[in-house]
Amino acid sequence: MTYSEVYAHWKADPEGFWMEAATAISWDQAPTRALSDLGDGLYEWFADAKVNTCYNAVDRHVEAGRGEQTAIIYDSPVTHTKREISYVELRNRVATLAGALRAKGIEKGDRVIIYMPMIPEAIEAMLACARIGAVHSVVFGGFASNELAVRIDDATPKAIIAASCGIEPGRTVHYKPLLDGAIEQASHKPDFCVIFQREQEVAELIEGRDVNWHGFQYGVEPADCVPVEGNHPSYILYTSGTTGQPKGVIRHTAGQLVALNWTMKNIFNVDPGDVFWAASDVGWVVGHSYIAYAPLIHGNTTIVFEGKPIGTPDAGTFWRIISEHKVKTFFTAPTAFRAVKREDSKGEYVAKYDLSCLGQVYLAGERADPDTITWAQDQLKVPVIDHWWQTETGWPIAANPLGIETLPVKLGSPAVPMPGYDVQILDEGGHPMPAGELGAIAIKLPLPPGTLPNLWNAEDRFRKSYLTTFPGYYETGDAGMMDEDGYLYIMARTDDVINVAGHRLSTGAMEEVLSGHPDVAECAVIGVADSLKGQVPLGFLCLNAGCSRSHAEINAEVVKLVRDKIGPVAAFKLSCVVDRLPKTRSGKILRGTMVSIADGTEWKQPATIDDPTVLEEITVALRALGYAM
Numbered sequence: 001m002t003y004s005e006v007y008a009h010w011k012a013d014p015e016g017f018w019m020e021a022a023t024a025i026s027w028d029q030a031p032t033r034a035l036s037d038l039g040d041g042l043y044e045w046f047a048d049a050k051v052n053t054c055y056n057a058v059d060r061h062v063e064a065g066r067g068e069q070t071a072i073i074y075d076s077p078v079t080h081t082k083r084e085i086s087y088v089e090l091r092n093r094v095a096t097l098a099g100a101l102r103a104k105g106i107e108k109g110d111r112v113i114i115y116m117p118m119i120p121e122a123i124e125a126m127l128a129c130a131r132i133g134a135v136h137s138v139v140f141g142g143f144a145s146n147e148l149a150v151r152i153d154d155a156t157p158k159a160i161i162a163a164s165c166g167i168e169p170g171r172t173v174h175y176k177p178l179l180d181g182a183i184e185q186a187s188h189k190p191d192f193c194v195i196f197q198r199e200q201e202v203a204e205l206i207e208g209r210d211v212n213w214h215g216f217q218y219g220v221e222p223a224d225c226v227p228v229e230g231n232h233p234s235y236i237l238y239t240s241g242t243t244g245q246p247k248g249v250i251r252h253t254a255g256q257l258v259a260l261n262w263t264m265k266n267i268f269n270v271d272p273g274d275v276f277w278a279a280s281d282v283g284w285v286v287g288h289s290y291i292a293y294a295p296l297i298h299g300n301t302t303i304v305f306e307g308k309p310i311g312t313p314d315a316g317t318f319w320r321i322i323s324e325h326k327v328k329t330f331f332t333a334p335t336a337f338r339a340v341k342r343e344d345s346k347g348e349y350v351a352k353y354d355l356s357c358l359g360q361v362y363l364a365g366e367r368a369d370p371d372t373i374t375w376a377q378d379q380l381k382v383p384v385i386d387h388w389w390q391t392e393t394g395w396p397i398a399a400n401p402l403g404i405e406t407l408p409v410k411l412g413s414p415a416v417p418m419p420g421y422d423v424q425i426l427d428e429g430g431h432p433m434p435a436g437e438l439g440a441i442a443i444k445l446p447l448p449p450g451t452l453p454n455l456w457n458a459e460d461r462f463r464k465s466y467l468t469t470f471p472g473y474y475e476t477g478d479a480g481m482m483d484e485d486g487y488l489y490i491m492a493r494t495d496d497v498i499n500v501a502g503h504r505l506s507t508g509a510m511e512e513v514l515s516g517h518p519d520v521a522e523c524a525v526i527g528v529a530d531s532l533k534g535q536v537p538l539g540f541l542c543l544n545a546g547c548s549r550s551h552a553e554i555n556a557e558v559v560k561l562v563r564d565k566i567g568p569v570a571a572f573k574l575s576c577v578v579d580r581l582p583k584t585r586s587g588k589i590l591r592g593t594m595v596s597i598a599d600g601t602e603w604k605q606p607a608t609i610d611d612p613t614v615l616e617e618i619t620v621a622l623r624a625l626g627y628a629m
Helices: 003-012 014-024 053-066 087-103 120-132 145-155 175-185 253-266 285-297 317-325 334-343 370-380 459-467 507-515 551-565 591-599 613-624
Strands: 035-039 042-045 070-076 081-086 111-115 135-138 159-163 165-168 171-174 192-196 210-212 233-239 247-252 275-278 301-305 327-332 360-363 384-386 423-426 439-444 473-482 488-493 497-500 503-506 520-530 534-543 574-577
Touching: 003 014, 014 035, 014 253, 042 253, 053 087, 053 120, 053 253, 053 285, 070 087, 070 120, 070 317, 081 087, 087 120, 111 120, 111 145, 120 135, 120 159, 120 233, 120 285, 120 301, 135 145, 145 175, 145 233, 159 175, 165 175, 171 175, 175 192, 233 253, 233 285, 247 253, 253 285, 275 285, 275 317, 285 301, 301 317, 317 327, 327 334, 334 370, 334 520, 360 370, 370 384, 370 507, 423 473, 459 473, 488 507, 497 520, 497 534, 503 507, 507 520, 507 534, 507 551, 520 591, 534 551, 551 574, 574 613, 591 613
Parallel strands: 070 301, 111 135, 111 159, 135 233, 159 192, 192 210, 275 301, 275 327, 327 360, 360 384, 534 574
Antiparallel strands: 035 042, 070 081, 165 171, 233 247, 423 439, 439 473, 473 488, 497 503, 520 534
8 A cells, every 4th residue: 555545544534544553462452442532632542442561562472482582682882781682581571570569569550760871671660660550750861850859749659760870971970869869859759769780880779768679679479461451651751841840741551552563664664573773762752662662562673772873982883783783774863963974974984884784764853954864865875764753742743654655755854644643734823824834733633542642640731732722733833834745844843933024934944054054064043032123043053073164254155055045034144153052862952042042031951951061152152143141
């Protein structure tokens, strides 16, 4: 079947489509219907089923005779460690850990916070919770104490599972003091903490509260999988909210199983047994969906990578891992490729490795600029696919579904909506916009299985954040357009569309032009306040390693480029060269914070920031242009 046939099949019979996809899951009690409409914009999928996530991700592959297949490859250049864990070994480890949690009083429905680096034990902790029906909430390892405390108070966990430390290039992140500080700050106190002691740093345990990962598992009865209702929460994942109070996105068990399993072949084009690698972190949604759950549910081998795209040890790390572990589909963020391209623009490292195993590369997490995609296509000689989704949706909204059909690639577009998503471009009044016109991107309800049914203990906030702006639709918070062929273009977050003298302009389109300049490795455009025009664009440029040209010259060239490609209407006259851009740990550029600094309004350092010192550098650069006063 072609993509349009599959999409039409879903559209004609959405419930039949998902019931058919559900046959690939091993149910304790199969669902009798797909969708439950709870009224008032709330929906649930496969609610009357009984099923267990861990059974589907681990045990069933062992029972089907695939126990010796590698489930997890751990590759940690920062600790010089490599390890493979087979499905049968994974089952035994997870069952014992789950048994130890159960022996300490963790039951179905209890929350467990997981605060760990990129080590296989983090995945084992997630699966152990799923095995006994506990609801896990992974908090990015190394998050500051107050951020962890906020999440402890919201999720009220009975237990916290943490590691003694995380290893970053050149430094050790001491997790245990951060955890102790968070528990001290939080009003809610966990019953106990499980600490995985790493060789690089052994933490001090608090008598009576903390137990050792290995010690507390000694001699326990392994736990069997506990079937849970289809609408039982699998996990809570906090995403940064605009108010500073994080939003707890919930994922229901059955919908997650069905949707994620469907995506592995249809979107990412892998068969059971193939090696799939998402270079992300378990603290983000990509780590949940495409490091932990989807590859294992589908019977793939997944890679847990503890390192960085450059500097561990060099810009060839990605290619070494792909070549060594025979990766078929690789998924990363555009920012990672930009870092590699900046260090190795000619691809000298790429040439050192045999990448014949690689079938395709997927990029997501922020807009993939055409320049980065073209560079990757030229270097890797495989399809490089931009796709688009959110923490809230848990799996791609729009993609080029290589497992169904390879559609023509249009640079700058994550291609077409996936089955399950009826994507519309709306004006401010909620009316559909004609093709090629910029508007708010919304998805007609109901959302498909595996997407968020609600927020944890915050239904009013769920409605306010997603359902009220456009009744009958889920509001994505992104702005963009659709062309005549139904290809989607994500131009900016709704608040990154700037209004220059009455013209609505996308900062994303300007960034696309800037990144096309041969000396520019990476860039960001923000809208700053202007007394005459309301807002004007301002560009930040990071240059390629080894570029020695004068900054004034490069600034003049990019101003001319924007004028040529977008027109004088963009009023693009300001840009400055900086060493680096402020980013979250998952690689998103903190444009909103940069705007606040430039406009001199009050701002709070984002919890997710990777390196706070960058904000000082940005402030200095802005002051040189007469902003941030």
